[in-house]
Amino acid sequence: MKLFIYSLKNTLFESEAESLTCETVNGQITILNNHEPLITLLKDGVIKIIDKNQKASYIQTMGGFLEIRGSNEVRCIIDQNITSQNEN
Amino acid sequence: MESTQSIKRRLKSIKNIGQITKAMELVAATKMRKSQEAALSSRNYAYTALDLLARISGQEIKLPELLRQREVKRTAFVILTSDKGLAGSFNSSVIRLFEKYIKKENINIKDERYYFIAIGKKAIAYLQSKGIKITEKFIRAGDFTTPEQINPISDSISTGYLGKKWDEVLLFSTYFISALKQEVFARKIFPVELSSIKKIIEEIIPKTGKFSDLANKKFFLFDKIDEYLIEPSQELALKALAEHLIRMQFYHLILETNASEHGARRMAMKNASDNAEELSESLNLLYNKSRQTNITKEITEIVSGTELLNN
Numbered sequence: 001m002k003l004f005i006y007s008l009k010n011t012l013f014e015s016e017a018e019s020l021t022c023e024t025v026n027g028q029i030t031i032l033n034n035h036e037p038l039i040t041l042l043k044d045g046v047i048k049i050i051d052k053n054q055k056a057s058y059i060q061t062m063g064g065f066l067e068i069r070g071s072n073e074v075r076c077i078i079d080q081n082i083t084s085q086n087e088n
Numbered sequence: 089m090e091s092t093q094s095i096k097r098r099l100k101s102i103k104n105i106g107q108i109t110k111a112m113e114l115v116a117a118t119k120m121r122k123s124q125e126a127a128l129s130s131r132n133y134a135y136t137a138l139d140l141l142a143r144i145s146g147q148e149i150k151l152p153e154l155l156r157q158r159e160v161k162r163t164a165f166v167i168l169t170s171d172k173g174l175a176g177s178f179n180s181s182v183i184r185l186f187e188k189y190i191k192k193e194n195i196n197i198k199d200e201r202y203y204f205i206a207i208g209k210k211a212i213a214y215l216q217s218k219g220i221k222i223t224e225k226f227i228r229a230g231d232f233t234t235p236e237q238i239n240p241i242s243d244s245i246s247t248g249y250l251g252k253k254w255d256e257v258l259l260f261s262t263y264f265i266s267a268l269k270q271e272v273f274a275r276k277i278f279p280v281e282l283s284s285i286k287k288i289i290e291e292i293i294p295k296t297g298k299f300s301d302l303a304n305k306k307f308f309l310f311d312k313i314d315e316y317l318i319e320p321s322q323e324l325a326l327k328a329l330a331e332h333l334i335r336m337q338f339y340h341l342i343l344e345t346n347a348s349e350h351g352a353r354r355m356a357m358k359n360a361s362d363n364a365e366e367l368s369e370s371l372n373l374l375y376n377k378s379r380q381t382n383i384t385k386e387i388t389e390i391v392s393g394t395e396l397l398n399n
Contacts, residue, residue, distance in 0.1 A: 006133040008235040040319040
């Protein structure tokens with residue numbers, strides 16, 4: 001699936017991914033390929049991404065939104081805490 | 089004619105001023121670019137958020153309080169200026185627009201129904217000099233580049249709206265057209281009209297100059313709207329999204345004002361440096377002339393002295 005993760009300050013992830021695990025208001029979910037269309041709210045926590053090389057990466061969030069489109073496309077917009085990223 | 093010494097002193101001080109204004113010009117140019125870049129890098133977020141909004145509010149739905157309109161009884165005015173001067177007409181044009189509006193709408197500034205919020209020291213100083221009661225003031229917004237720094241401002245204004253302290257919020261600020269051109273605008277930010285948020289986000293891209301080529305890129309993909317499962321519920325999702333959109337709007341407005349401030353300062357400082365250069369050139373000429381006169385005078389004296397001795 002195509003995965004896009006954006007914060008107000010920058011683009012955090014923008015490529016193909018195998019799976020995405022995140023904390024939503026209704027509990028933790030993992031999204032794999034061809035998930036049904038869904039819009040949900042994210043809670044504070046960590047997003048885990050497995051990319052197509054089976055490598056895991058993690059992004060801290062302070063809430064946000066998750067949208068899964070029918071075209072196997074996943075978009076997240078998240079809020080970040082200032083301490084979680086390098087100030088430039 | 090002025091003495092050589094005093095011309096030299098003036099020349100030196102003008103050169104110093106020229107150096108300072110040149111440095112300020114460069115600093116302002118960098119800061120302007122930084123504000124612009126911050127605004128541009130949030131575009132993906134902004135467009136996705138708007139896209140989400142379109143998808144969530146596709147069906148008939150009860151609007152959250154933040155997006156609902158109500159009868160206007162009390163109005164809040166927000167004036168967005170910089171903390172520091174030396175930025176040409178940047179602050180005075182915002183204030184002039186505000187004064188014009190007050191006059192046109194026949195607003196009694198002492199009326200209890202009006203609230204005034206000042207962002208930036210210049211706005212605070214202006215309102216104080218008019219004897220207007222300032223409801224809230226914020227300073228140091230000029231160097232803000234992260235959403236976390238701007239959230240307190242947007243939160244306090246939206247809390248006031250939710251708490252029915254005011255039913256309408258008007259904002260006076262500067263709109264960044266290009267590095268050389270900025271315009272002042274009065275905008276209604278509450279009650280929220282979604283079309284106006286969309287417009288603000290579209291305006292992030294400057295019309296000319298650096299970054300303007302981004303305008304041609306397509307971002308909206310309203311191809312086909314799928315049947316979405318919305319969790320936890322449509323209302324809650326829309327409410328959370330509305331809060332985000334409002335914060336985002338303030339973030340952009342402040343970044344835009346910052347870019348304008350630095351743009352205006354850059355122009356003002358460029359003019360000052362040019363003037364200093366011109367002035368130092370003409371003073372240099374004057375200095376050389378006066379030095380030459382002195383030398384000629386001295387030579388004449390020596391020559392006439394030796395001639396006197398030879399005779």
